[in-house]
Amino acid sequence: MKIKGVSYDVGRVMGxxxxxxxxxxxxxxxxxxxxxxxxxxAVRICxxxxxxxxxxxxxxxxxGLEAWLSPExxxxxxxxxxxxxxxxxxxxxxxxxxxxxxxxxxxxxxxxLFMQGILPGRNVMERMGGIMKNPADWKTGKxxxxxxxxxTKANESVRRVFRGKVTYASLVWEAVDWKxxxxxxxxxYWSVKIKDQYVEMLKPSFAHGKPVVITEFGFxxxxxxxxxxxxxxxxxxxxxxxxxxxxxxxLLNEALSSFFGVQLAPPRMKLKExxxxxxxxxxxxxxxxxxETLDHAGVDGAFIYAFVSPTAPYxxxxxxxxxxxxxxxxxxxxxxxxxxxxxxxxWEPKEAFKAVAxxxxxx
Numbered sequence: 001m002k003i004k005g006v007s008y009d010v011g012r013v014m015g016x017x018x019x020x021x022x023x024x025x026x027x028x029x030x031x032x033x034x035x036x037x038x039x040x041x042a043v044r045i046c047x048x049x050x051x052x053x054x055x056x057x058x059x060x061x062x063x064g065l066e067a068w069l070s071p072e073x074x075x076x077x078x079x080x081x082x083x084x085x086x087x088x089x090x091x092x093x094x095x096x097x098x099x100x101x102x103x104x105x106x107x108x109x110x111x112x113l114f115m116q117g118i119l120p121g122r123n124v125m126e127r128m129g130g131i132m133k134n135p136a137d138w139k140t141g142k143x144x145x146x147x148x149x150x151x152t153k154a155n156e157s158v159r160r161v162f163r164g165k166v167t168y169a170s171l172v173w174e175a176v177d178w179k180x181x182x183x184x185x186x187x188x189y190w191s192v193k194i195k196d197q198y199v200e201m202l203k204p205s206f207a208h209g210k211p212v213v214i215t216e217f218g219f220x221x222x223x224x225x226x227x228x229x230x231x232x233x234x235x236x237x238x239x240x241x242x243x244x245x246x247x248x249x250x251l252l253n254e255a256l257s258s259f260f261g262v263q264l265a266p267p268r269m270k271l272k273e274x275x276x277x278x279x280x281x282x283x284x285x286x287x288x289x290x291x292e293t294l295d296h297a298g299v300d301g302a303f304i305y306a307f308v309s310p311t312a313p314y315x316x317x318x319x320x321x322x323x324x325x326x327x328x329x330x331x332x333x334x335x336x337x338x339x340x341x342x343x344x345x346x347w348e349p350k351e352a353f354k355a356v357a358x359x360x361x362x363x
Contacts, residue, residue, distance in 0.1 A: 001294065003042045003066065003213055003301020004360040006034060006329065009309070010047035010056045014074050014124070018311055022052050028059040029344060034307060035063050038329070038353065039360035042066035044215065044303040046109075048073055050088050054095065061099040068215075068303070070106040070169065075124060078117040078150050081108070085154055089162040096164045105162050106215070107154040109169040110187060111147060118146045144175040155180040169215035172201055178208040183300075187216035190290050192227055199297045211300035218305035218327035219286045221350065223279035226286035278324050284355035291359050304356060308332060308347055329353040 008031070011019035034040050043065050045056045053071055060067040071088035073081055085107055096103045112118045113127050121127035131137065151168060158166055167183040170176045178184050184205045190198055205212045219225050287304060294302050305327050314323040314331035323331045330347040333339070339348035 001291075001299065001301055001363060002211075003303075004040050004363070005042035005044055005066075005068065005301060005303035006038060006040050006356075007044045007046060007216060007218075007303050007306040008034070008056065009306055010045060010052040011049055012046055012072055012074070013048040016311075017048075018309075019047065019052075020310065022049075022055075024055050024059070026345070027056050028063075030308065031056070031059050031063055031065065033342065033345075035065050038307075038357045040065065042068060042301065042303070043307075044068040044070055044106075046070040046072055050091055053088065054091050057092070057095055057103065061095060061102050064102075066102050066104065067095075067099075068104045068106060070109060070215075072109055072114070074114045075122075076116060078115060081111075081115050082150070082154055082157060086157045086161060089158040092164075093162045096162065100164070104165045104167060104183070105158060106185065107151065107158050107166060107168050109215070110171050110174075111150065112143055112171065112174060115150070118143055118150070141175070147174060148177045151176065151180060167213070167215075178210060182210065184208055184210050184212045185215040186212070188214050189217050190219075190286070190293075199293065202297055202299070206298065212298075213300055214294055214302040216303055216305045217290060217294075219283045219290075219352075220325055220327055221278060221280060221283045221331075221352075222324040223277040223282060225279070226282045276318055276321075276324055278318065278321060280351040284351040287352050288355050288359050291356070291363075295363060304329065310346075314348075329356060 009018055010027070011017045011022060031043060034043055043060050045053055045060065045067055047053055047056075048071070050071065053069060057067040057069050069088070069092050071085060073084045076084070089105055089107075092103060092105055108115070113124050113131075116122070119127040120130050137143070155166060165182040167181045167185045168176060169185045169187050172186055172188050176184075186202065186205055188198075188202065194201065202212070291302065291304075307328060308330050309323070309326040309328040310332045312322040312326035312328070312332065313334045315321045318324070328350075329352045330345075330349050332347045337346060339345050341349055
C-alpha cells in the first residue's frame, strides 16, 4: 500500500461545526504526530471553511505529507456547491505551485447523499431515508446520470483553476465515470452483511486502469461495532428522539452563526439505551484486519476515518462516553484536560492508534 493515510477534520459543518476550536499550532502539532508517530505519509483534510482547509493543507505539506484536500459543503444546491468547490480549487492551486506533486484535490464526497438535486430530499437524512425505502430506484441508473453530469461540470471547473491531480470520494454503489479523474476513490466501510462480498465489491474499481484508493473507512469504539450489520457500525446516539433541548441548541447555534459569526459545539444527543461497553482492542483489531484485507486486495492506498473527534469526548461514565460512538484513533477530553502521552494535546491515543502505527510502520 503506497498511500498510508488518515482523515483529518478541520470542521465539517452539519448542525454545528465539528471542530469548534481551530488552532493552527494544534493542527501543525497533530499532523506532526500523524507523520512521525502514526507513520502516515498522507492525510485527507476534510471540512467546510476554505481558510482552515488551506492552513491545514499547508501544515501537512510543510511536514512532507501528501495532502488530499476534501472541501465539503453539505445540503446546498448544485450551483452553490460547484461555486464553492471552484473557490477552494483556486485557493489550492497556490499551494500546489509550491508543492507540485504533493496535493490532490477532491471535487466532492458522496454527493448523491450530501448535495441537493440528485436524490429527492431537502437534506441528507431525507435523501438517505428515501433510498433505503426504495432501493430499486437506484437500479434505474437515473441518479447516476445526474451525478455524473454534475461531476463532469465540477471536474471541468476545477481543472481550469487547479493543475494537480483530481479525484472524487464515492459511495461504493455510485457508478462514477472514472475517466474524469486521476484516482478511483471509494468510501468503503466493512460490515457483517457484506463480509463475503467486501473485496468482490471493490473489483469493478480496478477495471479503470487507475490507482484505487479507499478514501474512507473505520470502526467505532464500542463492543460489537466491528461485527455490526451496519456499514458504519451503528450510531449509538438517539437520532430519532433528540429532545427539545437538543433542537433548541441547534437553533441557537444557527442563529449565533448567522448573526454573530459564533459557532458552538454541536449538541451531543443522548446515547441510546443499552449496555454499551467500551472496546478499544476490538476497534484496533478490526482496523488492522481491514488494512490487511485492503493491502492484499491491491489498493494503492487508504484513509482511516478519523484521527480526532473533539465533539465526541471520552468519559469514565459509559452513559456519557461519546467517544465509544466515535471512529477516531484518539480519545478527546473535555474541560481543557491534557493527555499523558502527549501532554500538549487534549486527547490520548487509543489502542487503535498504536495498532495502525505499527501496521503503517511495517508495510
